[in-house]
Amino acid sequence: MEAEMHVGEKLVAVTLLWLLVAVPERALAHSGEEDPPRSHADPPGHKAGGHWSYAGKAQWPSTFPSCGGHLQSPIDIDTGATIFSPQLGALLLSGYDLPPGERLCLQNNGHTIVLKLPENMTLTGGGYLQPYRAVQLHLHWGSAHGVPGSEHTVDGHRFAGEIHVVHYNSQFSSFHDAVREPGGLAVLAAFLQVGEEENEAYQHILESLKEVQEEGEKTFIAGFDVAKLLPHDLSRYFHYNGSLTTPPCYQTVNWTIFNQTIQLSQDQISMLEDTLRGDNDExxxxxxxxxxxxxxxxxxxxxxxxxxxxxxxxxxEEDPPRTLVPRGPPEGEDGPVAPTEDVGLYSTPVSGPKGGSGSASEDRPAVGGGSRSVGAGPAETQVGSSVHTGDVLAVLFGVLFAITGLAFLVYVRKHRRQNCRLDASAAKANIIYTPATTTEEQAV
Incomplete structure (x- = not known):
């Protein structure tokens, strides 16, 4: 009997060991993908300031290893595959309304136009545990040949341009300390779209472009309300974890991409495309x-x-309003194909902010069916997990079964010890105890 119990215990123990080791491995394998790497930093000695160009973007990974990582940006936002998260709450922009006496440095760095921002401009709320301090903003655009130039796309559509406002986590002492750390950066992005009227807010920057035509040139502009460069509605946005879109491509960015677009006049877009010079005076x-x-x-x-x-x-609740995403030019192997004369970039006429004032209206441009506040829920700071819900449940049930099995083993051992003690007591109860007689008693 005892031998049988020992064999049973060994079988249970082997089964538990298999469940604890094999089930998680099978769950990970079933997901079909490996966990994406969580890069903390490139190897020591890596030169983040190495020369690079958009013409040689295919070679970026060979010089900047992070550019070949699994969490790279920009991406195409497939609205049909996005996941609604009610934890993505409103963000608060503090200190964005800068006084005219504040002098802001505007520079042509050879890749884009950069406006340096004071660190008292902060991004809070939306699940961020610490405030994020502003560093700079810059723009991306296309070419004068009619090719749009936003970095992110929505359902395959590329917009005329894109603005990025860069912040770093205040738990770090500087941007340079934060840029290599996961979650160290937060970037607010919005799409630029061609509209009928001039956007006065963007004139603060565009009217100074002629002073920084050549690479490396700088000028200073008076402070203004930087928030007017962003959409009026900041409550509707997409969020994902990604990287810098230029070398060294560190994978440390929490991206917030607003659903509502910003309209600039065609002349303003043309100023971006025609004014500045970059490498080799191109x-x-x-x-x-x-x-x-x-x-x-x-x-x-x-x-x-x-x-x-x-x-x-x-x-x-009623169904949310649906706004069609305007059609863009088809994508070729080397990027968007320039549209012909009779193909418009935007199939749905929409009105936008006048003068950057940001007044809301139902016909404001939106992507994916939305209309503005910003945020990243704490539970979604890392969204690249490759384990599906069913796999997690399998692991959970496996662990619960293992715990139950261990409890059963403890019970069996305890019960066996109790039986041994009861058997001993019963044996003693069946013995007729006769005390030994002394010598004197025997004599009597």
Whole structure:
């Protein structure tokens, strides 16, 4: 009997060991992808300031290893595959309304136009545990040949341009300390779209471009309300974890891409495309990186996107408004193909902010069916997990079974010891105890 119990215990122990080791491995294998790497920093001695150009973007990974990583940006946002996350709350922009006495440095760095921002401009809320301090903003645009130049795309559509406002996590002492750390950066991005009227807010920058035509040139502009460069509606946006879109391509960026677009006049877009010079005195144009593979990452949405897998609205609420994404030119192997005369970049006429004032209206341009506040939920700071829900449940049930088995082993051992003690007591109860007699008693 005892031998049989020992054999049973060994079988249970072997089964538990298999469950604890094999089930998680099978779950990971079932997901079909490996966990994407979480790069903390490139190797010591890596020169982040190495020369690079958009013409040689295919060679970036050989000089800047992070550019070949699994969490690269920009990406195409497939609105039908986004996941609605109610945890993506409103962001607060503090200190963005700069006084005219504040002098801001505007520079042509050979790749784009950069406006340096004071660190008292902060981004908070939306699940961020620490405030993010502003560093700079810059723009991306296309070419004068009619090729649009936004970095991110939505359902394959590329917009005329894109603005990025860069912030770093305040738990670090500087941008340079934060840029290599996961979650060290937060970038607010918005699409630029051709409209009928001039956007007065962007004139603060565009009217000074002639003073920085050549690479390396700088000028200073008076402070203004930088928030007017962003959409009025900051409550609807997409969020994902990615990288810098230029070398060294560190994979440390929490991206927020607004659903609502910004309109500039055609003349203003042309000023970006025609004014500046870059490397070798060539026109600075087409300064955008092609789309990078999603590599299993999830793109979250702060609003209910039509056709999203989790886009069903709560009971009692109406369906969210649907705004068609304007059609763009077809994508070729080397980027967008310039449209012909009779092919418009935008198939749905929409009105936008006048003078950058940001007044809201129902016909404001939006991507993916939305209309503005910004955020990243704490539970979604890392969204690249490759383990699916079913796999997680399999691991969970395996662990629970293992715990139950261990409890059963403890019970069996305890029960066996109790039986041994009871058997001994019963044996003693069946013995007739006769005390030994002394010598004197025997004599009697």
């Amino acid at each position: 026109p600075l144009e087409g300064n955008f990186r092609p789309q990078q593979s999603l590599q299993g990452r999830t793109v979250l949405a702060s609003f209910l996107v039509p056709h999203s897998p989790e886009g069903a609205h709560p009971p009692g």
